[in-house]
Amino acid sequence: MSGHPVVVEVTRGPMVESRHEGIAAVVKPDGTVVASWGDIDRPVLPRSANKPIQAMAFVESGAVERFGLGDEHVALACASHSGEKRHVETVRAWLKKVGLGEDDLECGTHPPRLQATIEELVREGRAPTPAFNNCSGKHSGFLTTAVQYGEPTRGYIKYDHPVQRRLRAVMTDLCGADADGFPYGTDGCGIPTLATPLRSLARAMASMAEPSRLSNKHAEAAGRIRAAMNAEPFMMAGTGRFCTRINAALPGVAQVKTGAEGVFCAMLPTLGVGVAIKMWDGAARAAEVAMATLLGHLGVLPAGQRDELVHPPVRNVVGLLVGEMRPAKSWLG
Amino acid sequence: MSGHPVVVEVTRGPMVESRHEGIAAVVKPDGTVVASWGDIDRPVLPRSANKPIQAMAFVESGAVERFGLGDEHVALACASHSGEKRHVETVRAWLKKVGLGEDDLECGTHPPRLQATIEELVREGRAPTPAFNNCSGKHSGFLTTAVQYGEPTRGYIKYDHPVQRRLRAVMTDLCGADADGFPYGTDGCGIPTLATPLRSLARAMASMAEPSRLSNKHAEAAGRIRAAMNAEPFMMAGTGRFCTRINAALPGVAQVKTGAEGVFCAMLPTLGVGVAIKMWDGAARAAEVAMATLLGHLGVLPAGQRDELVHPPVRNVVGLLVGEMRPAKSWLG
Numbered sequence: 001m002s003g004h005p006v007v008v009e010v011t012r013g014p015m016v017e018s019r020h021e022g023i024a025a026v027v028k029p030d031g032t033v034v035a036s037w038g039d040i041d042r043p044v045l046p047r048s049a050n051k052p053i054q055a056m057a058f059v060e061s062g063a064v065e066r067f068g069l070g071d072e073h074v075a076l077a078c079a080s081h082s083g084e085k086r087h088v089e090t091v092r093a094w095l096k097k098v099g100l101g102e103d104d105l106e107c108g109t110h111p112p113r114l115q116a117t118i119e120e121l122v123r124e125g126r127a128p129t130p131a132f133n134n135c136s137g138k139h140s141g142f143l144t145t146a147v148q149y150g151e152p153t154r155g156y157i158k159y160d161h162p163v164q165r166r167l168r169a170v171m172t173d174l175c176g177a178d179a180d181g182f183p184y185g186t187d188g189c190g191i192p193t194l195a196t197p198l199r200s201l202a203r204a205m206a207s208m209a210e211p212s213r214l215s216n217k218h219a220e221a222a223g224r225i226r227a228a229m230n231a232e233p234f235m236m237a238g239t240g241r242f243c244t245r246i247n248a249a250l251p252g253v254a255q256v257k258t259g260a261e262g263v264f265c266a267m268l269p270t271l272g273v274g275v276a277i278k279m280w281d282g283a284a285r286a287a288e289v290a291m292a293t294l295l296g297h298l299g300v301l302p303a304g305q306r307d308e309l310v311h312p313p314v315r316n317v318v319g320l321l322v323g324e325m326r327p328a329k330s331w332l333g
Numbered sequence: 334m335s336g337h338p339v340v341v342e343v344t345r346g347p348m349v350e351s352r353h354e355g356i357a358a359v360v361k362p363d364g365t366v367v368a369s370w371g372d373i374d375r376p377v378l379p380r381s382a383n384k385p386i387q388a389m390a391f392v393e394s395g396a397v398e399r400f401g402l403g404d405e406h407v408a409l410a411c412a413s414h415s416g417e418k419r420h421v422e423t424v425r426a427w428l429k430k431v432g433l434g435e436d437d438l439e440c441g442t443h444p445p446r447l448q449a450t451i452e453e454l455v456r457e458g459r460a461p462t463p464a465f466n467n468c469s470g471k472h473s474g475f476l477t478t479a480v481q482y483g484e485p486t487r488g489y490i491k492y493d494h495p496v497q498r499r500l501r502a503v504m505t506d507l508c509g510a511d512a513d514g515f516p517y518g519t520d521g522c523g524i525p526t527l528a529t530p531l532r533s534l535a536r537a538m539a540s541m542a543e544p545s546r547l548s549n550k551h552a553e554a555a556g557r558i559r560a561a562m563n564a565e566p567f568m569m570a571g572t573g574r575f576c577t578r579i580n581a582a583l584p585g586v587a588q589v590k591t592g593a594e595g596v597f598c599a600m601l602p603t604l605g606v607g608v609a610i611k612m613w614d615g616a617a618r619a620a621e622v623a624m625a626t627l628l629g630h631l632g633v634l635p636a637g638q639r640d641e642l643v644h645p646p647v648r649n650v651v652g653l654l655v656g657e658m659r660p661a662k663s664w665l666g
Contacts, residue, residue, distance in 0.1 A: 185656065
């Protein structure tokens with residue numbers, strides 16, 4: 001445990017060219033801090049890193065069973081997907097099952113993440129639609145929950161809609177603080193993103209990782225979500241991505257989720273802890289190295305992936321190795 | 334003048350969601366520091382931000398006149414262009430004029446910057462070529478200089494090739510330190526990028542902004558380069574980009590150039606100073622806000638552009654204003 005912040009370095013030749021600072025917490029379900037770096041009482045906007053928490057109310061609603069949904073849909077509800085074919089088609093089929101369509105999604109449209117997918121659309125003369133939005137699975141989960149409870153679907157992204165109120169109730173139960181009291185901003189996909197102390201975010205993840213203190217309803221949903229994240233890692237992100245690789249490599253051991261602006265969360269059920277990281281500058285590249293470093297430090301990152309994920313290469317345009325990313329010695333020694 | 338670092342904040346709703354730290358120097362040609370923030374003796378890799386310096390030897394060689402080149406070529410030699418049609422076609426025509434072709438470029442190929450350009454290529458069934466590389470103008474300048482001096486063109490990116498040796502000789506003359514003694518890494522485009530104290534980088538920019546202390550040859554080339562950067566701002570970057578906007582808006586007053594990993598440089602001839610900025614985390618978004626803030630602070634940013642460039646909006650997927658970027662109050666008060 002240390003007050004020194006997380007520092008990730010980017011080298012080029014003999015130089016540290018850039019560096020990223022952040023905070024990190026490893027916490028137990030009762031709030032005990034196992035390890036921390038920097039001021040973990042600072043509130044952070046979790047962005048997409050808490051999608052597994054946001055999927056709880058969906059799974060608890062019974063809609064998964066009622067509409068014949070499976071692990072792929074639960075994983076999509078927790079995902080920031082790349083808008084690849086299987087993601088988009090699964091979201092479309094899901095919405096159809098619950099009597100809705102892409103027009104009901106209020107997340108907006110952005111181009112898919114992979115250049116290959118963009119080029120495929122161009123070649124076929126098609127434009128992206130809301131199902132391509134990286135949050136379309138989460139929003140489908142929101143819509144499905146509203147349908148399940150007979151609520152109006154329109155406006156489900158608003159702070160006072162029952163869908164969002166339920167998210168805050170679950171968050172309160174998991175993190176040990178009153179989420180209704182958290183300030184909030186508007187996320188990229190339009191929903192409120194709650195300013196959560198990093199310590200509380202890690203505790204919420206711990207509660208999902210080791211849910212014995214939770215109600216049966218919460219505990220069952222948490223287990224279902226963890227299983228789905230490992231069972232359908234492609235749905236969590238996409239081709240070549242960190243979340244897909246880690247969730248595929250560590251079934252039952254780790255469930256990880258990235259968020260915008262340098263946030264990363266993990267559930268580590270075999271250790272009974274949750275992890276939350278925020279890089280102050282919002283750098284995704286650094287949050288990944290920081291998460292890989294922590295997973296290695298905690299003994300759960302497979303040796304075969306450690307070098308590549310903790311020390312990812314920096315290459316130039318022709319592919320020459322010109323540097324690397326790495327945890328600073330000042331961080332973990 | 335202050336020892337406190339440059340800090341740029343990114344807000345979302347009521348929160349500062351992310352923040353970027355860096356260093357900045359405003360220096361005169363004789364090395365006098367007019368203003369500084371943070372440890373400006375720290376060496377930084379200038380990356381593309383010193384392309385105007387790297388264009389000096391090209392302009393001094395006489396190749397511009399010999400091959401009938403103009404401001405558009407001089408600007409391209411200083412540019413990190415977006416690979417739009419005019420950039421690519423001008424580079425191709427230029428190489429032909431000097432008896433070379435795209436195969437002689439050693440910068441490698443990467444996709445163009447604008448999604449629209451990528452989609453145009455896909456629709457036409459074409460792939461990007463080395464001319465699309467953002468550095469293809471700089472490399473064309475290198476090749477042209479080698480041709481002009483009758484040197485082998487192959488290997489012009491190597492540290493010991495005469496082309497690279499000349500760059501270091503010019504840098505030494507402009508910055509007041511021995512550039513042959515600088516450690517170096519390999520840049521994205523394959524050439525050495527020299528670890529330069531930020532103070533020296535700003536001084537080199539000052540020497541180009543106000544070159545009366547330089548040799549006639551250097552002074553004439555610096556004037557020619559400054560004029561070309563303002564005369565052909567589109568060639569410096571491309572549609573919608575910061576360098577294009579500022580170089581277009583401030584003829585004779587400012588010539589600015591961005592570099593990878595959060596570096597930004599400016600020549601301010603009416604003030605007789607040079608500016609260099611490095612954001613520690615490498616964030617381009619922050620380097621732009623920092624440069625706009627400094628240009629405002631120094632009184633050269635037009636009022637009509639100030640709000641938008643110093644406080645750029647943060648929007649979500651549907652275009653809603655959800656936050657802004659801004660200089661921290663702790664920086665300039």
